[in-house]
Amino acid sequence: MSASGVEVVHGLSGLASAREHWERLTRHDHRYWLQFPYFEEMLCHVPWGGDSVAFHLWRDATGCVQAIVPLRFQRLPIRRVSFKCAVLVASTFDEVTCQSSSCDFPCAGPAEAERALRAVVAHLRRAPDKSSVLLLGRVTRHSAAYAAASAVETSTRRFAAVGGSKWISVDRPFTELKKALSGKFKISLRSTRRNLDTLGLVEFGSTVRGDADFDRVFDEFLQIEASGWKGAHGTGTGLLVNATSNQRDFLTALARRSDVSTMELHWLTVNGECIASQLWMREGTCRVAFKIGYREEYARYQPGHLLIEHVLADSCADATLKNVDFVSDAAWLDKWRVEYEPWYHCYLPVSRVGGTLASQLLRVPSRDQWRIPFSGAANAKRPD
Structure with a gap:
């Protein structure tokens, strides 16, 4: 275990070894995609291979595991520039992770989530092959990941809302x-x-x-x-x-x-x-x-x-x-007067050079943002 209190175990065998901690942390959390059997099956079937996941177990001063942050390492484009990223599992879409209606990590509570996230970022910064950023994607406002990222990253543009899922109260x-x-x-x-x-x-x-x-x-x-x-x-x-x-x-x-x-x-x-x-x-x-x-x-x-x-x-x-979760954001669901839960994506800088460059690029408006009409020309056509 590192000085930051972070222990890393790898792949499906690592997940199995952490099962007792995972189930304890999610005992009162009934989001289906955070339940251990579901998460295990997801990793067994993802196209990129579940054995590539590194589970970061954060222990408090008593040695008790208080959060588990599952990460995979991949290259992702930020404003068309490729960066090596540490990515919270299910932050990005594929044909398996798309069945999770959002993304988060198991933890004992908001305070423990923040401390764990700070410890994981510190651990990643000491790694010999540093990632540029840590991506927490597809998180919702009520998630532990969102609260922790809000405390760790204080820039005014720390979150981008992209996509979401629909649900209805029953x-x-x-x-x-x-x-x-x-x-x-x-x-x-x-x-x-x-x-x-x-x-x-x-x-x-x-x-x-x-x-x-x-x-x-x-x-x-x-x-x-x-x-x-x-x-x-x-x-x-x-x-x-x-x-x-x-x-x-x-x-x-x-x-x-x-x-x-x-x-x-x-x-x-x-x-x-x-x-x-x-x-x-x-x-x-x-x-x-x-x-x-x-x-x-x-x-x-x-x-x-x-x-x-x-x-x-x-x-x-x-x-x-109490609720029906449609997972999808398909337009035809709107006939049922559904509620919409947006997803937020947060990039936390890890390496000094790559993280700073990624942060600067994220301040540049995306192509979709450039398409917003000028406020003084409400009737103007959108640029191509």
Whole structure:
């Protein structure tokens, strides 16, 4: 262990050795992506290889681990200039980390997070092959990482808001939730449901891990999710037809691993034929939507929206549930009057030269910022 109180363990074996500390620190933190089994499976399936992660365990004066900061080292562009960065795991997107609705690290509390982050930066500065910056990306305002970075980095431009995810409160009667929807959307839902009823017997249901037919229903979900426009003759992004299997293997592992939070499949059938299927997770007071699919030949009946309506109604009726996390920021979710949680990205300088240069470049407006119209010319066209 270094003088800074930081001990570093590496890869999946290092994570396994820190499991007791990780689970103690997250015992009362029910964000699904910080639960040990989820994080372990994520590292088992990321395309860049989980064994590249260095877990920085920070111990207090008594020797107790009070925070774990998982970092990977990669080159990232800052204003088109490449820098070697230490990156908090899940700060950047790939087909596996995108299933985490934000990013953070396990810690005992805000004070411990700040002390741990200072110790980790000091440890990185003593490394022989220094990183230029430490990136804490995709963090939200209520995260420990955001609070710690706010205390450590005092510059006026320490955070950039890029992207985010959407969620909705279900801690209310469904009638109240539905009342907030636009009249046009409510009419559309009623109309498509009436039209669907004319086809025959319409049934909604759910299957959870442990049910006798879970494997069959999960395989059916995979087939439906990879059909239509996401199929082999469309974008090729469906789980079964994707050129890489990382995301499919990851979600399959979550669905079948018994110590992962409750996994659910919600489905919609017409005359016994499944026309929509969705993969969800329950953790604490939150229900999480991972993947949504429907048979495109039924698209005019809005089976995806009808099934979401059913899941939201069920969630509102469940006193243990408070929120539904859609993970995505897709525009079509706005029909449900969702809330938006922005992600913040903070670059903490590590090396003197590289860190200073990166900080200076971050003060230069990005291409998107240059596209903002001049305040004195509200009607002017945006520059190309």
